[in-house]
Amino acid sequence: MKIVVVGTGYVGLVHGAVCSEYGHEVYAYDIDADKINAFASGQAEEIEKYVNEPGLTGIIKETLGKYLFFSSDLKSFIEGTDAIFMCLPTPSNLDGSTNLTFYDAAAQDIAQGVAQRTDKRRIVFVNKSTVPIGTVRHLQEIMDSHGVENFGVASNPEFLAEGTAISQARRPDRVVVGCDHEDDFRILRRVYSQFVNHVRIKYIETTPETAEAVKYVANTALLTYISFWNGVGAKIGEKFPNVKIEDLRLGVTADDRISTWGSFVSNGAGGSCFGKDIASLIYQLRNVNVSTKMLEASYEVNEYQKVYLVDRAITEAGFQFNNKAIAVLGLAFKKHTNDMRDASSIKVIESLLGKGVAKIRAYDPLANESAQAVFDPSHNVLFEKIEYFASAKQAIEGSDAVFVSSDCEEFRGLSRTIEETVRPPYLVLDGRRMIPDFEELAARGFVYLAVGSMATKPE
Numbered sequence: 001m002k003i004v005v006v007g008t009g010y011v012g013l014v015h016g017a018v019c020s021e022y023g024h025e026v027y028a029y030d031i032d033a034d035k036i037n038a039f040a041s042g043q044a045e046e047i048e049k050y051v052n053e054p055g056l057t058g059i060i061k062e063t064l065g066k067y068l069f070f071s072s073d074l075k076s077f078i079e080g081t082d083a084i085f086m087c088l089p090t091p092s093n094l095d096g097s098t099n100l101t102f103y104d105a106a107a108q109d110i111a112q113g114v115a116q117r118t119d120k121r122r123i124v125f126v127n128k129s130t131v132p133i134g135t136v137r138h139l140q141e142i143m144d145s146h147g148v149e150n151f152g153v154a155s156n157p158e159f160l161a162e163g164t165a166i167s168q169a170r171r172p173d174r175v176v177v178g179c180d181h182e183d184d185f186r187i188l189r190r191v192y193s194q195f196v197n198h199v200r201i202k203y204i205e206t207t208p209e210t211a212e213a214v215k216y217v218a219n220t221a222l223l224t225y226i227s228f229w230n231g232v233g234a235k236i237g238e239k240f241p242n243v244k245i246e247d248l249r250l251g252v253t254a255d256d257r258i259s260t261w262g263s264f265v266s267n268g269a270g271g272s273c274f275g276k277d278i279a280s281l282i283y284q285l286r287n288v289n290v291s292t293k294m295l296e297a298s299y300e301v302n303e304y305q306k307v308y309l310v311d312r313a314i315t316e317a318g319f320q321f322n323n324k325a326i327a328v329l330g331l332a333f334k335k336h337t338n339d340m341r342d343a344s345s346i347k348v349i350e351s352l353l354g355k356g357v358a359k360i361r362a363y364d365p366l367a368n369e370s371a372q373a374v375f376d377p378s379h380n381v382l383f384e385k386i387e388y389f390a391s392a393k394q395a396i397e398g399s400d401a402v403f404v405s406s407d408c409e410e411f412r413g414l415s416r417t418i419e420e421t422v423r424p425p426y427l428v429l430d431g432r433r434m435i436p437d438f439e440e441l442a443a444r445g446f447v448y449l450a451v452g453s454m455a456t457k458p459e
């Protein structure tokens with residue numbers, strides 16, 4: 001099949017690369033010529049300036065020029081195309097609604113290009129990025145308004161999680177395809193031929209609107225489940241003496257019906273999608289007069305969770321942040337990524353700065369550079385107080401407390417680093433319960449305060 005991917009962000013690039021691996025002829029297009037040149041260079045350091053996903057660069061190197069082509073000139077490869085995948089950024093407006101500016105601009109360009117093609121074979125326009133329920137009709141109108149002929153519109157949402165996207169794209173748990181016409185289902189069955197009739201992969205064909213809704217319901221269900229554990233499970237561990245949150249989690253999730261994923265209590269879930277998607281679904285449901293109380297609660301629990309450890313440090317450990325140096329470890333929204341979008345560390349650092357700390361000593365194994373772009377002192381002069389370090393040990397040196405804000409595996413060994421680097425009394429705030437031997441830390445005089453348990457103070 002000849003496939004065009006419009007937008008070479010995370011979703012578009014992963015989808016395009018994996019489709020090229022399956023022998024489709026893939027043309028990846030983006031208006032950003034610098035980005036396209038970087039991908040077309042096939043050089044790891046160039047590609048990874050834009051997208052850093054394990055396994056992705058290897059696929060690009062292997063298929064580049066054979067099955068995978070990059071261009072910022074859309075019209076040059078529109079002839080003979082079977083499917084065009086829309087993989088554009090769809091950020092949030094302030095009211096939670098979805099901003100379709102990039103999407104619309106790209107759809108107009110594509111419509112113009114496709115309207116001028118000489119071959120009139122069936123072409124299907126597929127929404128891959130998350131767009132509000134019903135956007136597929138909007139796409140149809142844009143194509144109609146440019147006189148595009150013999151086309152269909154479809155929705156085929158992306159369910160990949162960062163860090164594991166390539167293995168998931170190669171073997172997804174499900175492929176959801178929403179079309180109006182059998183002709184379009186047939187085209188997409190050929191695109192995904194390796195997944196149709198697969199023993200383990202669910203290949204689901206439905207209406208375009210249902211497919212669009214599946215994505216929103218899936219992401220809001222996942223966030224709501226995380227919020228359930230943070231808002232209920234974690235609080236039980238924090239308020240009832242002798243309740244051990246790890247054992248509570250094991251006991252509850254031993255029931256096959258209750259997922260282990262999402263049951264790890266945390267200082268909030270971040271990333272580019274959960275917050276944006278729940279805000280958008282709230283907006284969409286309010287527009288049709290549906291009560292959104294449940295989703296609002298789930299969103300609020302998640303936002304509160306990002307900062308409440310800072311308040312607990314004051315009320316439960318009697319810690320005063322004013323003029324202190326605080327180490328913040330784990331800046332990206334989760335391990336194995338440099339992605340800072342909606343990272344809990346942003347709220348944590350803003351809250352610490354608001355409490356008058358003298359210094360933030362920051363460290364992330366991958367995200368120090370991307371964090372500096374977020375904490376730009378020209379936006380907020382307080383960000384000048386943030387200093388970046390090459391290791392957790394260096395960040396901890398000379399600090400008065402440490403805040404663990406993400407789940408990087410190396411943080412599991414922190415108790416030793418802390419003992420070797422600083423002296424008690426010293427406050428350890430653990431937003432991800434990354435320190436398994438925290439009781440030993442407390443026994444040596446450190447104060448340990450984590451999501452999901454009461455403060456552990458020295459005798």
Ligand code: UGA
Nearest residue numbers: 158159160161162261262263264266269270271273333334
């Ligand atoms: C999420 C979904 O998991 C994907 O299915 C979806 O396709 C994707 O959004 C998207 O819409 O693009 P992602 O944002 O990459 O994927 O990250 P997750 O691995 O789901 O983690 C999200 C956040 O939840 C992270 O901050 C993570 O640390 C946190 N989390 C996860 C918890 O706090 N507790 C858990 O038990 C699990």
